[in-house]
Amino acid sequence: MTGEQVVFYAFAALAVTSALATVTRRNPVVAAVWLVATFFAVAVCYVMLSATFLAAIQILVYAGAMMVLFVFVIMVLDVDERGREEHxxxxxxxxxxxxxxxxxxxxxxxxxxxxxxxxxxxxxGADLRLRPEFGSAEDVGHLLFTKYLFAFEAISLMLLAAVIGAVVVARSHRERAKEATRSGMSPEALHAAGLGDHDPAGDIAPGGPTPITDFGAPSATGHDGGT
Amino acid sequence: MLPITHFLYLAFALFLIGTAGVLLRRNVLIVLMSIELMLNAANIVLVAFSRMWGNTDGQVLAMLTIAVAAAEAAVGLAIVVSIFRARTGTDIDDLSLLRD
Structure with a gap:
């Protein structure tokens, strides 16, 4: 058994076991941490397939950005899953x-x-003679900006659409109603849009729009009691 | 050099686990994570065949898949947040408004 095989089987086993743990854990935060372990093991597999640039991207995007997003949302939602799925x-x-x-x-x-x-x-592909730069950033980038230029641009547009869509979808009912009121929608139009069940006129104080948050009514002294 | 089949078996196992998670779990966050697992399995196959043929195209496709996965996670989590606001729960069996 060569060293390459030892490394591959060790990290393949790690990937499979941590994927199993991801799927079976009850607490989503624990599952997210196991998912990070899976992503790292998969990145090692990429390195063994001489896709070094992709391994770096995998760790940056998946284990870095996406997991932070997941954990953030879980923390914001304050999900308590313990003992909920048995019944x-x-x-x-x-x-x-x-x-x-x-x-x-x-x-x-x-x-x-x-x-x-x-x-x-x-x-x-054991007898395949790889170019020495195979899988490097230069190699992938060259292909990305020539042959796959259209796909690259389309993907960037899709990411923009996803960001805007995520912001629009995740806004609260109250924020949407406030924005509609500020942009001059009539109360009838607000009601037709399903935003009218709290009084939109109450959002606009005589001196201009009041900052209304989801953390309760704004006070003149601020949340810390005024210092 | 390891046989390509071993990487394919690994990808198959990960995809299987991801599918089981999507089918069997009720927590919508875990379902989203399982989808990420399945996308990762697809990426392993792309990269493995790219190595097999000495052709970088598979790696570019895997990068595009990663971008799609990121967008999917962002939109999916936004939907989870708005569902959680409306219904206070992350159980996908409670979301049957369009089915009934």
């Missing part, structure tokens, strides 16, 4: 897992068939 209807779980395992075993069968039929094509 659920088991028949539904049974049904879903039945059909799920049916689909998965069918997929596995296909996998074995295809794998054994195409065995000669799945031999490793």
């Amino acid at each position: 659920r209807r088991p028949s539904r779980i049974a049904k879903i897992s039945y059909y799920g395992s049916l689909v998965l075993s069918g997929g596995f069968l296909t996998w074995v068939l295809v794998g054994s039929l195409a065995r000669q094509y799945l031999k490793p």
Whole structure:
């Protein structure tokens, strides 16, 4: 067993066990931490496939940005999951897992068939002479800005749309009603948009829009009692 | 050099675990994390075949997949936040308004 194999099997085992832990943990924060472990193990696999730049991206984007987003949302939501899933209807779980395992075993069968039929094509690229710069930032970037330029631009547009969409979706009812009132919607139009069930006129004080937050009514002295 | 099949088996195992999480878990946050797992499995396959053929295109596609996954996480978590505001819960079985 070569050192390469030892590293691969160790990190593959880590990836699988931490993925299992991600799916089975009850507390979402613990699950998120296990997911970070999975991402690191997958990044090691990328390095072993000589995709070094992609491994760095994996750690930066997944383990860095996306996990922070997840943990932030979990903290904001203040979810308490302990002991909530035991009292659920088991028949539904049974049904879903039945059909799920049916689909998965069918997929596995296909996998074995295809794998054994195409065995000669799945031999490793051991005799393949890789270019020394294979997988580097220069290599990937060159391809990204020439052949995949359109996809790159489309992806950037999609990210912009996702950011705007996330902000729009995550706004609270109160914020939406306040903005609609400020932009001059009539009370009838507000009601038609489903925003009118708290009095929109109360949001606009005579001296201009009052800063209304979700943390209770604003006080003249501030939340810390005025210092 | 390891056989490519071993990377494919790893990707298969991760995808399987992710699918099980999406199907069996009720917490919508865990379901989102399982989707991330499945996208990661797809990325491993892309990178493995890119290594097999000595062709960088697979890695570029994997990068695009990572971007899509990031956007999906952002929008999904925004939806979770707004659902949580409206219903105070993260159980996906409570979200049956469009089905009924």
